[in-house]
Amino acid sequence: MKNFSPDIYKDPTLVARLKQRIAELAQEFKEPVKIMHICGTHEHEMGRYGLRDLLPDNVEVLAGPGCPVCVCDTEYIDQAIQLALSPEVILTSFGDMLAVPGSIPLKGERKGDVRMSLLDAKARGGDVRAVYSVFDAAKLAQANPKKQVVFFSAGFETTVVAVAALLKRGAPDNFFIIEANYFTPPATHLLPELEGFDVNGFLLPGHASAITGIRIYEHLPDYGIACASAGFDPVDVLAGIASVLRQLVENKPGLENTYGRVIQYDGNRKALAELDEVFARSSKRWRGIADIPESGFQLKGKYRRYSTEERFAEVLADPPERSVNEHPKGCRCAEITLGLARPDDCPVFDKLCTPDNPYGPCMVSHEGTCRAWYIYGMGKERIHVEV
Amino acid sequence: MSRYERIRMSHGSGGKLTLELIEDLFAATFASAPLKELCDAAVLDNPGGRLAFATDSHSIKPLFFPGGDIGRLAVAGTVNDLSVMGAKPVYLSSAFILEEGFPIAELTKIVRSMKATADEAGIEIVTGDTKVVEKGKGDGIFINTTGLGFIPDGLKIGPQHVRPGDVLLVSGSIGDHGIAVMSQREGFEITLELKSDVAPLNGLIETVLAAAPNIRFMRDVTRGGLAAVANEMVMRKPFGVRIFDAKVPLHHDVVEYSEMLGIDPLLSANEGKVVLAAPPNEVEAALAAMHSHPLGQQAAIVGDVVKKPEGRAIVETAYGSRRMLEMPIEEQLPRIC
Numbered sequence A: 001m002k003n004f005s006p007d008i009y010k011d012p013t014l015v016a017r018l019k020q021r022i023a024e025l026a027q028e029f030k031e032p033v034k035i036m037h038i039c040g041t042h043e044h045e046m047g048r049y050g051l052r053d054l055l056p057d058n059v060e061v062l063a064g065p066g067c068p069v070c071v072c073d074t075e076y077i078d079q080a081i082q083l084a085l086s087p088e089v090i091l092t093s094f095g096d097m098l099a100v101p102g103s104i105p106l107k108g109e110r111k112g113d114v115r116m117s118l119l120d121a122k123a124r125g126g127d128v129r130a131v132y133s134v135f136d137a138a139k140l141a142q143a144n145p146k147k148q149v150v151f152f153s154a155g156f157e158t159t160v161v162a163v164a165a166l167l168k169r170g171a172p173d174n175f176f177i178i179e180a181n182y183f184t185p186p187a188t189h190l191l192p193e194l195e196g197f198d199v200n201g202f203l204l205p206g207h208a209s210a211i212t213g214i215r216i217y218e219h220l221p222d223y224g225i226a227c228a229s230a231g232f233d234p235v236d237v238l239a240g241i242a243s244v245l246r247q248l249v250e251n252k253p254g255l256e257n258t259y260g261r262v263i264q265y266d267g268n269r270k271a272l273a274e275l276d277e278v279f280a281r282s283s284k285r286w287r288g289i290a291d292i293p294e295s296g297f298q299l300k301g302k303y304r305r306y307s308t309e310e311r312f313a314e315v316l317a318d319p320p321e322r323s324v325n326e327h328p329k330g331c332r333c334a335e336i337t338l339g340l341a342r343p344d345d346c347p348v349f350d351k352l353c354t355p356d357n358p359y360g361p362c363m364v365s366h367e368g369t370c371r372a373w374y375i376y377g378m379g380k381e382r383i384h385v386e387v
Numbered sequence B: 001m002s003r004y005e006r007i008r009m010s011h012g013s014g015g016k017l018t019l020e021l022i023e024d025l026f027a028a029t030f031a032s033a034p035l036k037e038l039c040d041a042a043v044l045d046n047p048g049g050r051l052a053f054a055t056d057s058h059s060i061k062p063l064f065f066p067g068g069d070i071g072r073l074a075v076a077g078t079v080n081d082l083s084v085m086g087a088k089p090v091y092l093s094s095a096f097i098l099e100e101g102f103p104i105a106e107l108t109k110i111v112r113s114m115k116a117t118a119d120e121a122g123i124e125i126v127t128g129d130t131k132v133v134e135k136g137k138g139d140g141i142f143i144n145t146t147g148l149g150f151i152p153d154g155l156k157i158g159p160q161h162v163r164p165g166d167v168l169l170v171s172g173s174i175g176d177h178g179i180a181v182m183s184q185r186e187g188f189e190i191t192l193e194l195k196s197d198v199a200p201l202n203g204l205i206e207t208v209l210a211a212a213p214n215i216r217f218m219r220d221v222t223r224g225g226l227a228a229v230a231n232e233m234v235m236r237k238p239f240g241v242r243i244f245d246a247k248v249p250l251h252h253d254v255v256e257y258s259e260m261l262g263i264d265p266l267l268s269a270n271e272g273k274v275v276l277a278a279p280p281n282e283v284e285a286a287l288a289a290m291h292s293h294p295l296g297q298q299a300a301i302v303g304d305v306v307k308k309p310e311g312r313a314i315v316e317t318a319y320g321s322r323r324m325l326e327m328p329i330e331e332q333l334p335r336i337c
């Protein structure tokens, strides 16, 4: 029997010390300091542990493009829906993707510019199943040799590594993937070039950097942005923030690894080599943001036979009617994803758009900023308690 | 009955095989006087007073899981629904929907488990029903149980009686059932020390009410976990509830496994824990009473009722920070990252 805080990375005494340290460092700044993280899990943990409560008023932590579900291009979602509705297909997906609206209009069901999600496809008879990993999807293919099993391979570096490992070892002949895997560093590189982007520091992703390492971020400090890779427990997150602030106070923006127990400077070479064998980097559309060169993973060489684009080329050549706007009308996910707006800036947040009836993608995934803000009650003020 | 190994459509036809199933398995195992009569309705003694009446249907995958099975769940679930209203559960009905082909050996195990749980709770299963659906049209077995209980005079239990300043207690570790069952699901099948906590709580609750008769609110923790109970207690009420997450008792397997899967243990299910709100002057008595009972060894104070925020459940962390505790939206699913 244990209570919360099973290890030192959740230790309240350490957290209190870091809080103190951050407060001291923050006193050195006349202007507000903005730190952006680029990992949905960071936002989720910020909410779960109420970490914004522990920061001084002049230190703001913003959520960046760290939610794979939110940036997944509508084309892949629509493709998944289309395939799910083919009788020969069992469509498997992480649970997080199921309720994400794509761009196929869904008329007359709910209010607003409503789009179809995989759940809607399921309700229309599609065989859609949530799986926990790509390996479960492959097992399903083995158990259903007469069906075509499609795995909606959404996610960042972290999840695509498992896909590479599986395909390299060989997957069943009736197993295919939708190549919706994104590579985060090119998007991060794009941020400082954006108009209106004024961020003083980055918390680099924890999971993704365990694969890629952080050398690839070496040029970010050239923009005057202080960087620290950070883990996810409260001590990790606060240590990352303290590192960024210290670098800024010393006026030496650099690249620090505060998550050394998981991240190596050059990443996980074995995983990277496997990744490179199976996937090539390609340009990908980040939903509502931009086409970003080199930011996606595409099957290469002999592995292309696992691509839905190869196997289902005929079906996919005849797509259903799609809306031209990537996000539903009025949804501000794109700005929120870039840290240019906050969920409570969106007029339909907590009104038309809630987790049980999501209007935009950022309200669907646990990594989504809108959802995290909704379920953990994050906002401009600390929650007021009166006993 | 032993002539067949599996359920056939005729087991639900109302004919000979149905009768065999009822006499040889259900009536023989449950062994209650009304059931042995094989009448269309059980005729029961009525001790007078107010009645509590509850029904619940049960389906679960897998049917047998560490710490219990669907039979134990079906009995304990309804017993607990009655008990948290302050009622003493007395009678239960049990209706089965069986899928053609369901192994009778498994059914027998489940029925025996129901009887054992009923004995543990001190109640009788007095009437029942059996239907058989075609293969592919059911998930093996569904069980509906309906229960009757009698409410002693003088109890005032319900969210409308809760007041700011009341103290929130739980009878033990949170999230056990949800995590234990999830660990057995397809694709995981890992072995944990953890077992489901499924158990009838009427004994524990009777002990608590004897020591602390002014308990204001009670609810057994089921799907949606502690988060659902906390939210139900304050929903649309002029008060809120604050939970101190560091005080919530958690089994180490629940801590580790939910961490691994990115699941909030406060949203994970139990089937043998009760949450209650006690007025300040009865907190000690309620806690001591729970500690004196085998099912309440790890009982703890986990929070309090606050004036603000109204209608909301919040968590105060070990760090002094705060967050909302959501009303669970969907079944807890592992996340991408």
Ligand code: SF4
Pocket: A330, A331, A332, A333, A336, A343, A346, A347, A348, A349, A350, A353, A359, A360, A361, A362, A363, A370
């Ligand atoms: S609340 Fe978020 S997800 Fe919902 S519509 Fe607004 S920006 Fe989009």
